[in-house]
Amino acid sequence: MAEVSETTESESPGTEMVRQENLFVAVLRSLGNLVIGLFKGIAQRIIRFVKWTWRGVVRLAGFLRSPAKNTRILSDKFISGVHTFRREMDSLSSIQLLAIIIVFGVFLIAPLLKVVVGSFTIQEGEFVILLLLRNPVFLPQWSPADFRVIRPSPSGIVEIWGIEMGVILNSLYVAAIVTCIAVALGTFFAYLIARYEFRGKTILRTVLLFPMLSTPFVGAIGIKWFLGGNGFLNNLASAFFSWFGLTWTRIEFHGLAAIILVQGLSLFSLVYLNAYSSFVSIDPSLEEQAENLGAKGFTLFRTVTLPLAMPGIQAGAILAFILSIEDLGTPIVFSEDLQAQHCLAYQVFINITSESGSISPIGPAIGMILLAFALMGFLAIRKYAALRSYASGSKGGQWNPRTRRLSARATVLLYLLVVSMLFFALIPQMSVILLSFAEYRSSALFPPLTLDNFAILMNSDIQGALTRTLSYAGIATIGIVLLGVSAAYIISRRKIPGRTALDLLVTSPIAIPGTVIAAGYFTLFYNTPFFPRDAPMFLIVMSYLVRKFPFTVRAAYAGLQQTPVVMEEASLNVGAGRNTTFAKIVVPLIGLSVLAGALLSFVYCVSEVSTSLLLGGANYYQAPLTYWINVTRAGLPPIYGIGPAAALGVLMMSMQMVVITVTNRILKTRASAMTGI
């Protein structure tokens, strides 16, 4: 009532009207509601998932109450399922399905099960996982020193640290803060790009694709230098302050605080992409109807736009949470701080790599905790992450989304805001590029530029790693395309029982931590023909294939959704068989989408970190480029060190940029939906 009342001012206020509240109060109140709504929504998703699980348990219990009768019902269902299955599938589809199930069964499900089983093995008379929970490193100790966030150092630099609460809680609270940062930044940029027209929007859009590129790993190398006590930003601020005769207190981020910063700035693009595609796919008539009824401006945003976009934002948020928790690169870069080592992903890493020869069950046990969080997150957004959600998601291009042109003055104001926010958002990329050209150990405000760092590209080890990476990624991408198109086709066109499960199976890798998969590979395959002692090559390729699979499946599925089924039916009708139809009608029609998806899968393979580091450790002459970036980073200057590592990072980023631009050209408006979750 309060919002509408301003349009009916002329009427005498009766007892049914209340005074409209102050706009400022209204904005504040609804901002509060926004935050509450976000977490409430996420909580609801998780509760819904728990209930879903509980219903499963209840149904199982119901089944066991009268097993004979229920078995009969079940077997009837099974038989009719087999009938549908046999009718729907032909030779080609059957081979496709079989291949998918074998690959995912052996290289995803089996290792994960092994991790779960491994964490329940008994050591020293107790489950390994319980042993972990008694380890003081894993639990909060509540000592006052753990809560010292600001620590002045002897050199006059103020260090900012995170709170130490033991490995498990550390990972959780870091991920939660990262999620908040990502949601704030991501939603802001998404709304801006989706709803406003202004000069330079195209440039801003391209620039915003940038954060998507580099993994936090590469960004962290740059940020550590950029924001360091004697880094560029502190030097700049110091110079700026002394200009006015003031002294700047140098600030440096350490431990978990540094991780939060790096991940927040790297992962916001996930929320951005998902929020963006939600905003543009809102039916304009829904908003116009609200306007017609008197809502406008912020009221409209709060009551209609935001609630409609909420599912996308929440899904992006949960994904940012999962990726933060599983990120291995950032803790490694900051591992000089003991605190940075106290997170789940890093613990999996050191507990596997430190054991040479035999595999300790500790790593998998920690991985199990990580997996539990990640899977819970994934299942909470399973409906949204599933391929079949694309049916509605791909509608974005069908109408012209509502956009508003900004006045010149507003554009200037906007620019001030955007430029400053963008500066922070792009720190990871900027700093890596700067670092790659900066002279080693220069303390000048603007370090002299040099190309010396790029000499690392001449290094034969690095060149070998680069060739290997490209061939690993290439082989994996070929496999991804073959299996991905098949999976998308079966899920979209074959009405077989178990389609939902297949959908979940092929999209789940997006949420399953690489460290856990690698832990599974070690425990399951080490010293077998799949994984001889010093030859991780095959498994590296397989881990790429499985982990980067969702990107191509999504693209292929989106292509299929945009191709009406009647196109295929028309072909069957005039006498073509199913296989001919697949080859002559389906493949040409979705070819471009698949190409775009394959390119994305390829770049994400190239920049894959966690399985590369873990598996590559088995033999670094078979390790891919990301492993060597880490080696380079940890090595001694001037040949190795952070400068040359940044140079490699720039190489990787430019490769990614080219691919993303090409993909964008191919897919146009669909790109955002594709690169999101």
Added chain:
Amino acid sequence: MVTIHLVNLRKTFGDVIATDDVNMDLEEGKLTTLLGPSGCGKTTLLRLIAGFYIPDRGRIFFDDRDVTEIPPNKRKTGMCFQNYALWPHMTVFDNISYGLKMKRMNGMKYTPAAIANRVEKVIDLVHMQGLANRTPHQLSGGQQQRVALARALVIEPDVLLLDEPLSNLDAKLRHEMREEIMRIQKELSITTVYVTHDQNEALSISDMVAVMDKGYIQQYASPKEIYARPQTIFVADFIGKCTFIDAEITSLGEYMKARLPDGQVVSGRSPLEGYPFQVGERVRCAVRPEDLQTERTDPTDNEIMGVANEVVYLGSNLEIHFKVGDIDAVSLLPPDAPASKGDKIRLFAPRANVMVLPLGGVDALRKIPGHPLYSQPAAVSSSAA
């Protein structure tokens, strides 16, 4: 040329019954329309014939060949889809020739020259000369429709299936294409099944019409029969206009008498031969607007008194909406009839034109001996024999 026999078909989607108890023989060379509102199951039935769905129960025969389990690509049907389904990555020529390239006869296939020849002929047939090298998006709606038709016809199918082929065209084009389809169908005299929700289209184009509702065939007869002798209340209502009056039977015979709630008695006859009416049974009487007259022509005519509440001048006619007690009624009178809003009017309905219909829709049809729906199990065995 084939005759299509549909025997006791049923198709469900989950708990939803899309179509049930379908028993029809679609004669060779005839154009049969499946007519009904959206969701009535007509497209499901068409897709069952095409082979895109497999029925839950029942069989489909093309002549005496059982095609129920045969995949769509082996049925020799030519289907024209509602949105045409032209392949955007192929030219008109490629779209049309695709089916010919797929066709194998005893392991032989058509030579490129034969394909070109046949495509040219079918392009002539649908009047699309000179457009063979265009891609579908360079064509207008009507042209796309013709290509879709040509693509279905070029393979010389046994059966032509048309799924609302004209629904995306504007009124004028629709009329033209309707003529075109009728011309081609007569020229090739090919067994055709035509799905539409437009009753005018159905009545004007078809040899036979099957009116469908809620998954059931309500009536399967010639257009004339459908209009003059509707078998269910739904058909009477869906085809043309009707005034309905609830009543209770008081006497039987060729002309039955029925009492209205207000005590008036009307006499009429049932278009349903063989339905076992009973005294005291509740029925519904239906009268077409044009069957109401201002003059008594026979002493047995029913007399109807009412109050006009709307008079619409239609040029050739005067449409009067009036109330008989609580019932809304319509009549179509000559344009010079003296009537205006609020007038008391007095009209006469010849008893032959008052249709007495049983309540219960298709369930009523099950009680008629000889009807395809009559006592279902018996029907199955008789049709199988």
